[in-house]
Amino acid sequence: MGGSTALLTDRYELTMVDAALRDGTAHRRCVFELFGRRLPGARRFGVVGGTGRLLSLIRDFRFGDDELRYLRDEMVVDAATLDFLEGYRFTGSVTGYREGELYFPGSPILTIEGTFAEAVVLETLALSVLNHDSAVATAAARMSIAAGDRPLAEMGSRRAAEASAVAAARAAYIAGFGATSNLEAGRCWGIPTMGTAAHAWTLLHDTEEDAFRAQIEALGVDTTLLVDTYDIRTGVETAIRVAGTGLGGVRLDSGDLPTVAAEVRIQLDELGATGTRITVTSDLDEYAIAALAASPVDAYGVGTSVVTGSGTPTAGMVYKLVARQDSDGGWVAVAKASTDKGSKGGRKAAFRTLDAGTATSELIVVSDGFEELETGAAHPDARPLQVPLVVDGEPDAAYEGASGVQAARAHHSRVREELPVRGLALSRSDPAIPTVYTDVAPNR
Template sequence: MSLPSPAPASSTALLTDHYELTMVQAALRSGAASRRCVFETFARRLPDGRRYGVVAGTGRLLDAIERFRFGDTQIAALRAGKVVDDETLDFLADYRFEGDIWGYAEGEAYFPGSPVLVVESDFAHGVVLETLVLSILNHDSAIASAASRMTGAAGTRPCIEMGSRRTHEEAAVAAARAAYVAGFATTSNLEAGRRWGVPTAGTAAHSFTLVHDDEREAFAAQVEVLGVGTTLLVDTYDVERAVEIAIEVAGPELGAVRLDSGDLLVQAREVREQLDSLGATKTRIVVTSDLDEFAIAGLAAGPVDAYGVGTQLVTGSGAPTAGMVYKLVARSDETGEMVGVAKASKDKTSVGGRKYALRRRNASGIAEAEIIGIGEPPVDDGDDRALLVEYVRGGEVVGSEHVELPTARDRHESSVAELPRAAHQLSRGEPAIPTTYL
């Protein structure tokens, strides 16, 4: 029996389902564990009413796969729980993913059937990644997809991510990253800033006003520390009086005021008129209060300069998961040749075979279809764009540049820009482009 090797301090190996390991045990017994396989991650459909999805979380996933190692602690837990037998524990103690991974670049738009991630390895090394892949991509892609609709509705006005208090502490960090990929300007979450380099911002909540004897004292303290460019929260008591005090304290160069309750459109118009009358023509108006893409679109006609979004963003604005699945689509037969396999049960069918994808575009560069080749890449007709990039080769990450946040953010912008106009509508409808298998 080989001795378990030390796992990284933050091993991800047990962030998985029990049955992933019992499948490995049974496959080791049957001999299928070493059979070459292709696993594919895709969504059978988009959340109801959505026109496109956005891939996010790939950078987090690559990091998690590198840390998917079973050290002494993990092996001991599995042995104590009698999850698998000693033979399987020996296999897991030596586990390191040694296959190949291809996928859509982070920030890319996707559609039903898009092969968002393709994992090529033997069965045992690939199947154990299922839960890890899905937990990361389903969450982050759901957040990025919602964020993309919000930034689309906001246009050139920035969106601020501020949902940390409305979700699990680690989900908050992931959500901030995904939102930034999809165009959000900043986050309130400091760990997202430290871990991923997402720009952070924040000023004060109502409690800061309430702890002082009055608004004038609170505003003066904040301005003294943060400068006149700060944002003052003006709806703790009376908005009109608070705006007046804010300008008296900070002067007409006050950076911004924030509205967090009431009829935001009406209030924004009233506050804009008041600020202008006080000479604070450059003071911006930031609105918060449970905004989603529909509320943001409804505020487009108002004098709003930025949107703070929390609950609706970190919960996917009604679609908290992207609905992706991880399926075996090809395996080697008794001769060693790869053959397509597919699930055929009712309402949960899949298409067998290793997939390749490109986005068919017209002469103007507008996307017309998602073209999926089975077994071989589809032919580029001259205006198309290949979608799969290499992430892992022989167990080594080779595509890290595709998940760098500035790159992913730029990619999201260009990917969404090439979609047809219907993709940007918030009304219910079909996917913006069809998926065609060749």
């Protein structure tokens, strides 16, 4: 996004730092964890989205003159805290799930270790990015499953805030969509872009035929013509008469899509346009896509539903302190104990147990002490889920930029193959696999 990201945060993050600097606890080493207590919308799995974006935003988390001036003028913190923020750099570590990975209730998606002051201020930014992008990625993955081998294009920019639209296009692409209508997403993240014409193009011309001829002249015969501005049957006939039987495609944006698509397919075939593809784009979500599985549809364009998480616009993740040093330098596991908002303290290592390549559980090993967890040898039949994302304050560039998006997309495609069959269902239910906690002895 360019510029400082330091004020993309909540006021209480900085007032806590201010108070902690006063009472001497600001420099205690702490471990924070970002996770979801449950899956959004009672879905079978979640998809981690936004990690690469977050790493880039952490790079820019600096308090410059403008940010410090605002905090001073608004009297958010005192002079000593302003001095601390002026030199702020995150120097700690972040480990977590790779972007595109599946997650389940309790999965330690991110583990952030550093001093209290440098780690707590990342809370709002981390949640803002991952809650939005993971909600979109999860919805997109469900749509991708429903679509099967048929291509999906994201075209929901006009249904989201401008920056959110770019982030949504990125998350959808990682989770299985093949293209976006958003040019900024194409420029920033290397996502293929698509799009030809809207109804305004047809309405601009004196006749539908004039509009089709002009579009073909500009874009070639392989273009897709929007045939439902007026009468669909007439539009299809005009499209093939103008373009010939080699027309690339027609798009339907209204009507009862299963019925209309079947009628259009019959008409195209009767006209000899057996290779002309049918794309549908009318208020689709995963359920509508699934309902079209038996219809002669070749591709889908999805707008509002995917960029808003298909009814679940946030993943509901939280950012909690799970361990800290005490006044003597020893480590203490800590956790919120609320009945419905409790969490599990201690450093965690996460694994996906597999049986013949199919996921069977989310295995989370918890340390009551704070030793480094060396659990790989103890769980040889499980896939480790966490990787270093930030080391000594330096984000791993491999997960950022357009190359990071491609890597996340490929990773998601691989790990989705591990889902058990029940994980592919669209109905509300329990997670596809259980989350299993196990303790590691403190003296390991």
